[in-house]
Amino acid sequence: YCKMTGRNNRLFYSPKMNNMYNDILFMEGELRKALYNDEFELFYQPQLDVATGEVTGLEALIRWPHKEKGNIPPSDFIPLAEETGLIVQLGEWVIKKACRQHVEWVDKGHNPIKIAVNVSAVELQRYDFADKVATIIEETNMNPTYLEIEITENSVMQNTEDCIQTMKALQKMGVSLSIDDFGTGYSSFGYLRKFPINYLKIDQSFVKNALEESSSAEIIKAMIQLAHTFGLKVVAEGVEEQPILDLLQQQQCDYYQGYFFSKPIPSNDLEKLLYNQRAV
Numbered sequence: 001y002c003k004m005t006g007r008n009n010r011l012f013y014s015p016k017m018n019n020m021y022n023d024i025l026f027m028e029g030e031l032r033k034a035l036y037n038d039e040f041e042l043f044y045q046p047q048l049d050v051a052t053g054e055v056t057g058l059e060a061l062i063r064w065p066h067k068e069k070g071n072i073p074p075s076d077f078i079p080l081a082e083e084t085g086l087i088v089q090l091g092e093w094v095i096k097k098a099c100r101q102h103v104e105w106v107d108k109g110h111n112p113i114k115i116a117v118n119v120s121a122v123e124l125q126r127y128d129f130a131d132k133v134a135t136i137i138e139e140t141n142m143n144p145t146y147l148e149i150e151i152t153e154n155s156v157m158q159n160t161e162d163c164i165q166t167m168k169a170l171q172k173m174g175v176s177l178s179i180d181d182f183g184t185g186y187s188s189f190g191y192l193r194k195f196p197i198n199y200l201k202i203d204q205s206f207v208k209n210a211l212e213e214s215s216s217a218e219i220i221k222a223m224i225q226l227a228h229t230f231g232l233k234v235v236a237e238g239v240e241e242q243p244i245l246d247l248l249q250q251q252q253c254d255y256y257q258g259y260f261f262s263k264p265i266p267s268n269d270l271e272k273l274l275y276n277q278r279a280v
């Protein structure tokens with residue numbers, strides 16, 4: 001039995017799990033060090049208007065270039081950061097970094113576009129999350145109307161009333177909200193009405209299969225229609241080929257992102273890429 005509790009940062013384990021325990025403890029230490037030494041990076045993936053092909057936004061995605069282990073993907077360390085509570089500091093770092101980068105681009109004379117950051121349930125459920133965001137916005141001089149916060153369905157379902165208050169506070173500041181990986185969580189359409197959100201991001205699993213599986217294409221179509229009924233804009237994730245983009249255009253999806261246009265890339269590459277579009 002091995003259970004980690006994020007609440008008091010204590011680890012329980014049995015001798016059987018000794019290796020796993022050591023690995024986890026080691027990685028936790030590495031995470032702390034990396035935070036302290038400012039070793040994380042943000043990559044940026046463009047989001048485009050389906051109808052016009054214009055770049056309208058970016059998603060910031062964390063990267064951990066590790067000296068011995070190479071590039072560690074977020075799926076390998078975000079869960080640990082969540083379990084240990086380190087995600088709170090890490091998440092603050094992400095929002096700050098994204099805001100600073102945005103302000104730097106605007107100061108250089110680029111047209112501002114939206115920048116989206118991913119926020120974990122653990123962060124969203126902190127009583128002071130909205131205040132923290134407000135402080136970062138003030139400190140960095142970020143225009144909050146360009147900041148977007150991505151949360152997953154499940155993270156709102158855990159503590160719904162408090163989360164809704166936090167989300168409302170964020171929207172009041174001008175920040176917009178997206179539901180990420182839509183369709184993979186509780187997927188109750190009822191909350192689309194209840195939650196203060198601006199965007200739905202259709203999970204890549206539906207998008208990738210849309211050509212082979214008519215059910216995926218039908219689900220996408222239904223999601224778009226429903227979102228539009230509630231006045232939400234739709235972003236399709238994981239678009240890798242032209243035929244998928246054609247399908248999304250037919251179904252009047254609003255925005256897309258994916259390898260078809262660009263993978264997530266470092267800030268200087270992104271700047272070069274967008275220079276011609278005169279965005280950011």
Ligand code: C2E
Pocket residue numbers: 045060061062073074075078091094118119120150180181204237238239240257258259260263264
């Ligand atoms: P996500 O927010 O759903 O991000 C989309 C993921 O899909 C990213 O993986 C991105 O690189 C990948 N992707 C984008 N387009 C394509 C495509 O066309 N094909 C394929 N196969 N993949 C595509 P990444 O960067 O590895 O991030 C994985 C997840 O880690 C994210 O999923 C998000 O849940 C989490 N994450 C990333 N950065 C952060 C962060 O700063 N904070 C938190 N809390 N979570 C983060």
Ligand code: MG
Pocket residue numbers: 059118150180
């Ligand atoms: Mg996301």
Ligand code: MG
Pocket residue numbers: 180181201203204237
């Ligand atoms: Mg997603």
Ligand code: MG
Pocket residue numbers: 180181
């Ligand atoms: Mg995700």
